[in-house]
Each structure stands twice: as C-alpha cells, then as structure tokens.
Amino acid sequence: DAGVIQSPRHEVTEMGQEVTLRCKPISGHDYLFWYRQTMMRGLELLIYFNNNVPIDDSGMPEDRFSAKMPNASFSTLKIQPSEPRDSAVYFCASRDRGLNTEAFFGQGTRLTVV
C-alpha cells in the first residue's frame, strides 16, 4: 500500500474562494481523521470518521468547513469561503480498528489563503 495519500501538496488561493482537500486512506482502515496544524494551535483534530460515518465534528472551526467520506477510499475537506486565517497544514490520517493501533498520516496539504 502506498500509504495515506493527500492532494494537493500545496494550495494557494485567494480569500473567498472554495478550497477542496482530498485524502485516500490506507485500504482496509476503519478510521479517518482530519487535522489542522499551525504554530500557534498545534495539531488540532477537526473531524473523524468510522466506517465512512462522521462521528465527531466538534473540532470543525465553523460552518465554512465541511467534510465528507462518500466511500471507504476517499474523503474531502472543503472550505467555502476561505479566509487568510485558514492558512495551515492540513493532515489526513487513517487507522485500523482497535484502540491502540497506529495512525498513519499523509504528507499534508499546505494551504495559503491570500
């Protein structure tokens, strides 16, 4: 397996534009997590899915953020409209069933909103 794959690696967009980040988890993993990382706030959990179902989205900053997982091999995180304060590195991670299993992270998407 190629690991968790995120796209794009870098995204620069203008304020007000819609941004879509994509994630392909490791095949067979039951859990998928979306995180945002900044120097000020560290690695924040935004939302996680179990078997494609959103379980906890309490970390999503506001209604401008939405996430979907239409099938076991694909998830998106959408920001509409984007704002400069959304600039961060966004990570997707997947994990097999079992509470103590390893989470595997993608390489992240560096988002810059100007």
Added chain:
Amino acid sequence: TQLLEQSPQFLSIQEGENLTVYCNSSSVFSSLQWYRQEPGEGPVLLVTVVTGGEVKKLKRLTFQFGDARKDSSLHITAAQPGDTGLYLCAQVDNDMRFGAGTRLTVKP
C-alpha cells in the same frame, strides 16, 4: 475535553547530551502514543503505552507511563542530530488528540 500539556515547548541541546520531555493530562489516559514529526512530513508513531507504570525502550529512547496513567515521559540518551524533530504525545480513544509538542533540536 482532556487537556494535554507537553513540556518543554522548545529544547536545543548538543549531540551526546541526554534529555527528557513530558506529557501531562488533566484526566486519565485510555492509552497514550508518542509520535515524531519531521519538517514537511506527517507524524510517525514511536510507541504506544497502555498500562500504568509501563516502561518501553526503543533503542536510545525510553518511554514511561505514570502509575496513575495521567502523565508520560520520553527520555533520549546520547541524543543525535537525527533525533531532531517535533515530539507529540496523543491521547488515544476512538478519537486521537495531540498535545502541542516539544520541538527538539540536536546540534552536531
């Protein structure tokens, strides 16, 4: 919400020195994981600890889990430049939440 505090926030040492970083929680951990993150990459798992008082070793790294399962430490012996990175602890349940991390720099 469980709060994770990591200390120190930054640490810069010379090659060959020993160091310890800490992770403390406001409540009992279900289980705890330590990850290391290098620039431009996602975090990578180092260890999982589950049982209070547990000690695990990974080459020059020693991980301890407090008896009350509310704190953990990571000790590195004879640090090397390759140990440079961001060390993150995570409380693990159905979800997984991270502390702010300790940013370690080991100078040659």
